[in-house]
Amino acid sequence: RPPRSTLFPYTTLFRSFLDVAPKREKLAKAEQELAAANKKLGLVRAHVQALNDKMAMLTSQLETATTEKNELVANAEKTQKRANLANRLLNGLGGEGVRWANEVASLDLKMKLLVGDVMLASSFVAYIAPFSRQFREELVKEKWTPDVLARAIPLTEGFDPMDLLTDASKVAGWNAEGLPADPLSTQNASIITRCARFPLIIDPQLQAITWIIGREEKNGLVRMTLGSKGYLDKVIRALEEGLPLLIENMAESIEAVLDNVIARAYIKKGSKLQVKLGDRDTDVLCLKDDEGNNTTDPAFRIYMQTKLPNPHYIPEVQAQTTLVNFTVTEKGLEDQLLSTVVGKERPDLLQEQSELVAQQNAFTIELKRLEDNLLYMLATAEGDILANEELIVSLEVTKATVKDINAKSAIAKETEVKIAKAFESYRMNANRGSLVYFLMNSLNVVDYMYQYSLQAFNFVFNKAIDKTPQPEDGQLAGRVANLQDSITYTLFSFVTRGLFERHRLIFSMQLTIKMLMGRNELAMTDLMMLIQGPRDNSKENPVSSWLSDPCWGSVCAISVMEEFQSLPADIEGSWKRWKEWCEHEQPETQVLPQDWKRLSGFHQLLVMRALRPDRMTLAVTNWVSSVLGSKYAEAINFDLPLAFEDSGPAVPIFFFLSPGVDVGAPTRVLGKSLGKTEDAGLFTGVSLAFEDSGPAVPIFFFLS
Numbered sequence: 001r002p003p004r005s006t007l008f009p010y011t012t013l014f015r016s017f018l019d020v021a022p023k024r025e026k027l028a029k030a031e032q033e034l035a036a037a038n039k040k041l042g043l044v045r046a047h048v049q050a051l052n053d054k055m056a057m058l059t060s061q062l063e064t065a066t067t068e069k070n071e072l073v074a075n076a077e078k079t080q081k082r083a084n085l086a087n088r089l090l091n092g093l094g095g096e097g098v099r100w101a102n103e104v105a106s107l108d109l110k111m112k113l114l115v116g117d118v119m120l121a122s123s124f125v126a127y128i129a130p131f132s133r134q135f136r137e138e139l140v141k142e143k144w145t146p147d148v149l150a151r152a153i154p155l156t157e158g159f160d161p162m163d164l165l166t167d168a169s170k171v172a173g174w175n176a177e178g179l180p181a182d183p184l185s186t187q188n189a190s191i192i193t194r195c196a197r198f199p200l201i202i203d204p205q206l207q208a209i210t211w212i213i214g215r216e217e218k219n220g221l222v223r224m225t226l227g228s229k230g231y232l233d234k235v236i237r238a239l240e241e242g243l244p245l246l247i248e249n250m251a252e253s254i255e256a257v258l259d260n261v262i263a264r265a266y267i268k269k270g271s272k273l274q275v276k277l278g279d280r281d282t283d284v285l286c287l288k289d290d291e292g293n294n295t296t297d298p299a300f301r302i303y304m305q306t307k308l309p310n311p312h313y314i315p316e317v318q319a320q321t322t323l324v325n326f327t328v329t330e331k332g333l334e335d336q337l338l339s340t341v342v343g344k345e346r347p348d349l350l351q352e353q354s355e356l357v358a359q360q361n362a363f364t365i366e367l368k369r370l371e372d373n374l375l376y377m378l379a380t381a382e383g384d385i386l387a388n389e390e391l392i393v394s395l396e397v398t399k400a401t402v403k404d405i406n407a408k409s410a411i412a413k414e415t416e417v418k419i420a421k422a423f424e425s426y427r428m429n430a431n432r433g434s435l436v437y438f439l440m441n442s443l444n445v446v447d448y449m450y451q452y453s454l455q456a457f458n459f460v461f462n463k464a465i466d467k468t469p470q471p472e473d474g475q476l477a478g479r480v481a482n483l484q485d486s487i488t489y490t491l492f493s494f495v496t497r498g499l500f501e502r503h504r505l506i507f508s509m510q511l512t513i514k515m516l517m518g519r520n521e522l523a524m525t526d527l528m529m530l531i532q533g534p535r536d537n538s539k540e541n542p543v544s545s546w547l548s549d550p551c552w553g554s555v556c557a558i559s560v561m562e563e564f565q566s567l568p569a570d571i572e573g574s575w576k577r578w579k580e581w582c583e584h585e586q587p588e589t590q591v592l593p594q595d596w597k598r599l600s601g602f603h604q605l606l607v608m609r610a611l612r613p614d615r616m617t618l619a620v621t622n623w624v625s626s627v628l629g630s631k632y633a634e635a636i637n638f639d640l641p642l643a644f645e646d647s648g649p650a651v652p653i654f655f656f657l658s659p660g661v662d663v664g665a666p667t668r669v670l671g672k673s674l675g676k677t678e679d680a681g682l683f684t685g686v687s688l689a690f691e692d693s694g695p696a697v698p699i700f701f702f703l704s
Contacts, residue, residue, distance in 0.1 A: 085389065085392055088392050088395075088396060091399075099402065110156075112154050113154045113155060113156045113159075114154075115153060115154055116148050116153040116154045116155030116156070116159070117155060117156050117159055117164055118164070119148065119153065120140070120144055120145070120148060120155065120159060120161055121161040121164045121165055123144060124140065124161035124165070124191070125161075125165070125190075125191050125194050125195050125322075126195070126322070128140070128191075129188065129191045129195075129199075129322055129323055129324040129325060130202075130318075130323040130324070130325050131325060132325065132327075132329060133183065133184045133187075133329055133331065133332065134329075136187070140161065145159070162186065162187060162190060165190040165191075165194060166186065166189075166190045168357045168360065168361070169357060169358075169360075169361040171186050171189075172354060172357045172358070174186070174189050174211065174215070177211055177214040177215040178210045178211045178213070178214035178215070179207075179211040180207050180211075180328075180332070180335075180336045181335060181336055181338075181339040182331075182332040182333070182334075182335035182336050183332070183335065184328075184329060184331075184332040185207065185211075185326070185332065185336075188201075188208065188324050188325075188326050189211070191322065191324055192208075192303070192322075192324060195322040196322075197264075197320060197321050197322045198262060198264075198301075198302040198303070198304065198320075198321055198322065199303055199304065199321065199322045199323075199324050200250070200304040200305075200306070200313070200317070200321040200322065200323050200324065201303065201304065201305045201306070201324045201326050202306055202308065202309070202311060202323070202324065202325045202326055202327055203305050203306065203307065203326045203327075204307050204308070204309040204327055205326075205327070205328045205453075205454040206307070206453075206454070206455070207326060207328060207454070208305060208324070208326040209246070209248065209305050212246060212303050212305070213246070216244040216246070216301075216303075219243070219244055220241070220243045220244070221243070221244050221245075221246055222234050222237060222238045222243050222244065222245045222246065223246045223248060224245070224246070224247060224248070225247065225248050225249050225250075226247060226250060226251075226254070226255050226258075227255070232257065232277065232278070235258065235261065235277065236277065236280075236282050238300050238302075239261070239275065239277075239282050239283070239284050239285070239298075239300055240282065240283050240284070240285060241285060241300075242285035242286075242287075242298070242299025242300050243300060244300065244301045244302075244303065245300060245301070245302045245303070246303045246305065247302065247303070247304045247305065248305050249305065249306065249307055250304055250305065250306040251306070251308075252306075252308065252311050252312055252313060253313075253314075253317075254304075254317060257277060257278045258277075260275050260276045260277065261275055261277065261302070262302070262317075262320050262321060263320045264298075266284060266296075266298070267281070268296070269281075271294060272284075273286050273294075273296060273298065284298045284299075284300070285298070285299045285300065286298055286299060287299050304321065309327060328454065330434050330435070330438050331434075333433075333434040333437060333438070333454075334427075334430045334431050334433075334434040335430070336430075337429075337430035337433040337434055337461065338423060338426060338427060338429075338430035340430075340458070340461065340462065340465075341426045341429050341430055341433075341465060341483070342422075342423055342426055344462070344465050344466070345426060345465070345479070345483075346422060349419055349422055349423065352415065352419060353416075353419050356412050356415060356416060356419075359408070359412065360409070360412060363405045363408070363409065366401065366405075367398075367401065367402065367405060370394070370397065370398040370401055371398065373394060374391075374394050374395060374398050377390070377391045377394060378391065425476060425480060426480060426483070428480065428484060429480060429483045429484055429487055431518065432484055432487055432488055432515075433461050433487055433491070435511075435514050435515070435518060436487075436488065436491045436492070436495075436511065437452075437454070437457050437491075439507070439510055439511055439514060440452045440457065440491075440495050442510075443495070443499075443503070443507065446503055446506060447500070447503065449656075450498070450499070450503075452495075455651070456651045457491075459646075459648055459651050460490060460491060460494045460646055461487065461490075461491065463490065463645070463646065464483075464486045464487045464490035464491065465483060465486070465487070467486060467490070468482050468483050468486040468487075469482055469486075470482070488511075488628075489631065489632070492507075492508070492511065492632060493636055493642075494646050495507060496508070496636050497636055497638055497639075497642075497643060501635070504635070504636075505617065505620060505621060505624075508624045508628070508632050508633065509620050509623075509624055511628070511632075512623070512624050512627050512628055512632075513527060515627070515628075516602070516627065522602055525561075526561070526602060526603070526606070529557075529558060529561065529606060530602070530605060530606055530609055533554060533557075533609055533610075533613070534554070534557040534558075535550060535553030535554050535556075535557050536553050536556035536557040536559075536560075537549065537553040537556075538556070539552075539556050539568070542572045543571060543572060543575050543578075543579075546575075546579045546582070546583070547571070547578075547579075547582065547611070551610060551611055551613075552568075554609065554610035554611075554613075555567055555568055555571060555610045555611070556568055557610075558606050558607075558610055561606075563599065563603055564603075564606070564607075567596070567607070570593075570594060570596070574593060574594060577593040577594070578593055578611075580593075581593055581611075582611050582612060586615070586618070587608070587611075587612050587615055588608060588612075588615050588618050588619040588622055589622075592604060592607060601623045601626050601627060602623065604619075604623075605619055605620065605623055621633050640666050640667070640670055641670055641673075644670060664685065668683065671683045
């Protein structure tokens, strides 16, 4: 028996073996299982790799298909966009093409007719300005136009030179500068702004000078009169600085020192332009071109104005200048007064008219800008035109704008017709004002003292409108009637207050005659019969016992008129009744015998003129009263407060006094009622006395 110390290791080893053996078995089994699992894992990984390879292949195919799809979609969108752009381009060009074709055809026609149009317009500017509006129309329509056509020169049918010389926007600008709103003034303004020769303006009513000052004052206008102190210095300044020069109130001759300037006899010295002014060579400032270089066109402009109504200039002056007749005519003044009446009664119409002109001008400018831009883009387009979307958008904008402009232009034309119709509602008021003014202007034939300015007339005319009462029914017809009465009587009162008593009936009768003739209620033949009072002494007087031979001759003379054919026979057959009427103390208050009482008032004057010429003054007075109203036949006594209402800062009151009459006292009374007294420093008097001119002339001022 071995010792325990010897067996102990074996025992420990055995025990360890008993513990390790199962573990080894488990290890071997686990290793077998591991090997099987690894083998299976390898198979799974291989399968997964195969699946990944397949997925990568499918992903690549998907990406390729998606790319192809996106390319196809992009190409489809691009194609659709090009198709849309092509449609838009075709639609735009289709509408614009029609308009452009019409425009090209119109321009071709205008180009063919341009020679005659320019010839007529040039002649209009060069030669027609000295004449009246009526004679201008006769020259253009009855002389020049037929002559041009007879020479086979192309000319636009119904051509009006003003269509080529100006447009509505320019006219509106001139009116804003103070040009009267009538066709004659518009023609004159077109001539003045376009004529090559300096204009010499016949301007007795000072309308042209008012417009020129309003037009050129902002440009540094130099004003002068010939013979005034230092006038040559002003001329030199205008020449050297290129300023507009206005020579006012010229006589019938021009200073010799200005001949070279008026004749435009310029001298070219190097790069300078000079003109000989007396013994001095004066530099002339010239206009510059777009590149800033001097041209040969002088920058200054000369306007010459005379107040003489009918001047006589030598042929040399007429050849060197453009003579422009700015004398207002009855029709021209009527158009001006129409604008005045409408401006006061319907300022909204004038505003609307101004807005229409501005709108049409804006339309023209915008359309031209769009067309120029479109044509530029078409001319500079490169490559595929369908790729230029900006061009197509511009085309569409132009087309839409043209459509909008056409629609608004149609509305504007309708509005223009409505405005013109509304203007015409007040035409009779303007006509009455123009009629009275020219009647006033003709009074200087009766007495040279009767002189009236257009400025004073306009002042009273405006006052008449302002004080016109509103109609009770508020209707336009009532307002126009009230205006007519107020304008007529206010102007009538204004004139008659300054007439001698013996001349008042002349004025009121002329006013009545003019009104009746304007309404076609009085024939010129009837008027001449009344004025001339002819006599036919070839027939024997059968009623010589009570009717003188001259009167019978007058009766026979008027019997040539249809209305009086039976008058001699009736006087002879019913001589008792006619004798009773003729021998009445006041036959003008009695009705005519038989059916002759049905004669018109003017024809009854012819009977009175024939049978009782001594009663014509009272008969005319009654006739005026029956036509115009009793207030026109009554004497209008001088009323200082009323006359003061007709005056103004620029319209003084002149007193024609009899010896011993003192106007100072009533003037002071008027001033006191207005709060204008000497104590307040608002009333002052000045005596004008000239050597060897008689007594001093007092002048009184009311100060503001």
